[in-house]
Amino acid sequence: xxxxxxxxxxxxxxxxxxxxxxxxxxxxxxxxxxxxxxxxxxxxxxxxxxxxxxxxxxxxxxxxxxxxxxxxxxxxxxxxxxxxxxxxxxxxxxxxxxxxxxxxxxxxxxxxxxxxxxxxxxxxxxxxxxxxxxxxxxxxxxxxxxxxxxxxxxxxxxxxxxxxxxxxxxxxxxxxxxxxxxxxxxxxxxxxxxxxxxxxxxxxxxxxxxxxxxxxxxxxxxxxxxxxxxxxxxxxxxxxxxxxxxxxxxxxxxxxxxxxxxxxxxxxxxxxxxxxxxxxxxxxxxxxxxxxxxxxxxxxxxxxxxxxxxxxxxxxxxxxxxxxxxxxxxxxxxxxxxxxxxxxxxxxxxxxxxxx
Numbered sequence: 512x513x514x515x516x517x518x519x520x521x522x523x524x525x526x527x528x529x530x531x532x533x534x535x536x537x538x539x540x541x542x543x544x545x546x547x548x549x550x551x552x553x554x555x556x557x558x559x560x561x562x563x564x565x566x567x568x569x570x571x572x573x574x575x576x577x578x579x580x581x582x583x584x585x586x587x588x589x590x591x592x593x594x595x596x597x598x599x600x601x602x603x604x605x606x607x608x609x610x611x612x613x614x615x616x617x618x619x620x621x622x623x624x625x626x627x628x629x630x631x632x633x634x635x636x637x638x639x640x641x642x643x644x645x646x647x648x649x650x651x652x653x654x655x656x657x658x659x660x661x662x663x664x665x666x667x668x669x670x671x672x673x674x675x676x677x678x679x680x681x682x683x684x685x686x687x688x689x690x691x692x693x694x695x696x697x698x699x700x701x702x703x704x705x706x707x708x709x710x711x712x713x714x715x716x717x718x719x720x721x722x723x724x725x726x727x728x729x730x731x732x733x734x735x736x737x738x739x740x741x742x743x744x745x746x747x748x749x750x751x752x753x754x755x756x757x758x759x760x761x762x763x764x765x766x767x768x769x770x771x772x773x774x775x776x777x778x779x780x781x782x783x784x785x786x787x788x789x790x791x792x793x794x795x796x797x798x799x800x801x802x803x804x805x806x807x808x809x810x811x812x813x814x815x816x817x818x819x820x821x822x823x824x825x826x827x828x829x830x831x832x833x834x835x836x837x838x839x840x841x842x843x844x845x846x847x848x849x850x851x852x853x854x855x856x857x858x859x860x861x862x863x864x865x866x867x
Contacts, residue, residue: 544649549734550596551612557738558618563593565740566606567627570799571597574842575625576851577739583855589862591622595740600646602635603628603776604658607783608650614790624787625795625819625854630808632662632775638689643697651694651701659694662775663687669774743844748836759802759839760831764824770807781813795858798822800830800850801840819857827853 554561565575577593584591596609606626614621637643666687668678676682734742748756784794796812798805798820806822824831830853835846842850 542645542649544646546598546734547609547646547649550598550609550740551616553734553738553740554594554596554613554618555616557592557594558616560592560620561594561618562591562620563623563625564610564613564618564621565593565595565597565625566601566610567597567625567797567799568601568629569597569599570801570805570840570842571595571625571627571797572599572601572740573597573742573744573837574799574847574850575854576741576743576847578741579848579851580855583852584859587859589859593739597627597740600635603779604655605635605650607658607779608652608655610783610787611652611654612650621792623793623795625797626780626783627797627799628776628780628808628811629805630770630773630776630811632666632773633686633690636690636693637697638693640696643700648697648701651698653698656694656698658779659691659698661778662694663691665778666690666775671774672771673774674771741847743847744837744841745844746837748833748838748843752838753833756802756833756836756839760824763802763806767806770810772810776811777813780811780816784813784816793817795819795861797854800827800842802831803839817861819854819861821850821853 554564563580565571565577572595575595575597577595580593581591596613601609603626606628610624635647637647666673666675667683670678673683675686734740780796784796787794795817796819798808798818800821809818809820809822812818812820821827821830829835829849830842830846832846835842835849837843837846
């Protein structure tokens, strides 16, 4: 019995020691995440004047120009400033984690968050270890782990119809169990700083930061010249990209079908909007104009929240005109200016409606 107690105490001490080491590493680990860290630094520098925050994927990053958006608001009497925190490949779970990181900077004027979403619960989750990048790990905090657990519980047990199978079915288990495993492993990897020991030792033992810690090497260098976070892309829509755009455009118009509601995403968006309301920040959910990926996703926007959806070609034809497109998912620079102004005008109409 005595040996068993000693063994248990040793295990507890080892666990506590492991936790302490992880927390110490977290204090000295100044890793820079490509692109993300530049956005955080720019936001922190401007935090006292930012009223509106845009978060989302490359459709936001390259599609919403704060200067155009702000200018439109000023024309209607709102002297507000916005910041584009969108980044290539960002999914809703990472967006929420990034918002938590930015709110930790205590922006005193932040009033609105424009939040892009999509309906695929697996978006951006690397299932296999050999697919994992540093970008997949850095944002896996405790709230992200809890969200992963809820994703599994709701996805597996929801009584709503699903493309993955019926309630408690093997099909749902095969889809959501690997996601839970990946979410858990990635959280532990972030908490334990797994795989970062060599880089940290190299950094601490040298006067010069390693490539992982060197902002010039690790970040999208050009972002330092784009302080509002927006970066336009102007490659001509031609060749194979143009052909694919025309095919996808025709397919979207021909076979547009209502999507099934996704209870996992509905739950995540509802809880996010509620958490922001508690901070006196209003969330505007947005669907940027694209012919693949997000058309029809508005079904998952929480009831009673502001939704600005641009997946309607008949209503916003200029946003789908070939001269304003980069490809199937993105606008070019001219298209981004048009979209930014239209987004601001629709937002202003929503504000006017609220006042009435």
